Amino acid sequence: MSVFLLPETLCISLERLMNRYWWDKSSTEKGIHWLAWDKMCVPKKYGGLGFKRLHEFNLALHGKQGWCLLTNPASLMARVFKARYFPKTSFLEAILGGCPSYVWRSVMASQMLIRGGCRRMVGDGSSTKVWLHPWLPDPQDPYVRTTPTDTTRDLWVSNLIDPVSNEWKREFIHQLFEPRDANLIIQIPANVDYEDISFWFGDTRGCYSVKEGVEDVMHVLCSCSYAKRVWDVSNLPVPPINDDDFMQWVASWLDNSAGRSCETKGKICGLLHELWKARNHAVWDGFLPTPAAVCRSFHLSWNAWKTNITTRHTTPYPQPGLTALIST
Structure with missing residues (x-):
């Protein structure tokens, strides 16, 4: 196996x-x-x-x-x-x-499993990409949220460190990143004497183990860092995502006592399906769409479905007598 x-x-x-x-x-x-x-x-x-x-x-x-x-x-x-x-x-x-x-x-x-639990400990920053690697000290979302430009898309973390003082380029960082990202970056000690290393988040030794890696539905669709970014971008009113069982989490918003409309419940189900499709793209096609792309795909599918339902309900059926008249 x-x-x-x-x-x-x-x-x-x-x-x-x-x-x-x-x-x-x-x-x-x-x-x-x-x-x-x-x-x-x-x-x-x-x-x-x-x-x-x-x-x-x-x-x-x-x-x-x-x-x-x-x-x-x-x-x-x-x-x-x-x-x-x-x-x-x-x-x-x-x-x-x-x-x-x-x-x-x-x-x-x-690969998606490793991406979900892997973190980067920054040393000299020479092997960590600013927008591709999970290196920020945020347990919920270790990725940079600021949208990159064409000129900054391929930046390494080492480009943010002053080679003379071996300190962060604070002014440059505050100009380039959103406040959330800039504040997290400055919190990281710049250790230029060490190389960047990968570690497994949540393990005291920083090492991956099979026990840590056994996935469940809650992790895949809700609690991993990528899924959380998708839910944040969607702005859907979902309950807090924590360590609950997936079915317990579903019951918290699907139950009628939760007070959510049928349309909201349908949208949550639709986004869950889009997350599953994105995961399959990553596994079999080697391509992971951005959270914004996942939400755009969901909105397109949702609007197409709503249009289809509306058309089916508003299109009048031909009357039996009219149908017979036309056929003759």
């Missing part, structure tokens, strides 16, 4: 076998499934039994390979893959490329 990405259909079939083994009395006598498999896979702290979803566990294992490519570039595996698939970038910006092997496709499937 740590070498190849198993098809989701195979994972579902294996989970069904596990479910039957857990509940059935024998190979010939079926038992009563007292609890749905989805609920059995809920973590124990949320009232489930803590079973692993095989597809998510499979991705977490591949995340270990992706983390190795990112943090151990001198290894033989990293040198081979880098020479073949991402010679001028890091694993975080890598794409599938032409005629990729299935092993590379499998490792790339974990």
Whole structure:
């Protein structure tokens, strides 16, 4: 499971076998499934039994390979893959490329997972890109929000450090970035004697582990830094996104007692679908749309759906007598 990405259909079939083994009395006598498999896979702290979803566990294992490519570039595996698939970038910006092997496709499937938990500790800033890497000291959104221009799009963090004083170029930073970004940048100590390194957010050692990498729906669609940026840009009135179970979070806005209109609920569901599409683009096409692009795609789909519904409800149906008259 740590070498190849198993098809989701195979994972579902294996989970069904596990479910039957857990509940059935024998190979010939079926038992009563007292609890749905989805609920059995809920973590124990949320009232489930803590079973692993095989597809998510499979991705977490591949995340270990992706983390190795990112943090151990001198290894033989990293040198081979880098020479073949991402010679001028890091694993975080890598794409599938032409005629990729299935092993590379499998490792790339974990890229979104690594992006969600990876952070950059800035030293001299020579290997950290200002707009591409998660390097700001913000646990919720470590990316720079200021929109880049054509001349600043490819800036490195080292371009923001004065080579003489080894301090931040404060005046330049305040001119270039929004107040939120500028204040966060200045908080970071400039350590020009050290190289930039990647670390795993939330781990005391800064290292990725399979346990940390097991994804759940809440992380993919709500709590990862990319998803949070999408929700912020959308301006939809969603409840606070925290460490709750996904179904509990959905119930908090889908329930009629929450006081949200049917249109608002529909828009939230539509944006969830767009987030899932964006994740699939990143895994299989090597392209991650910006949060603004995700919201634009959602609004286009929503307006097209509303227009279609309105047309269907307002177009008059031909009368039976008129239809017969026309046919003659």
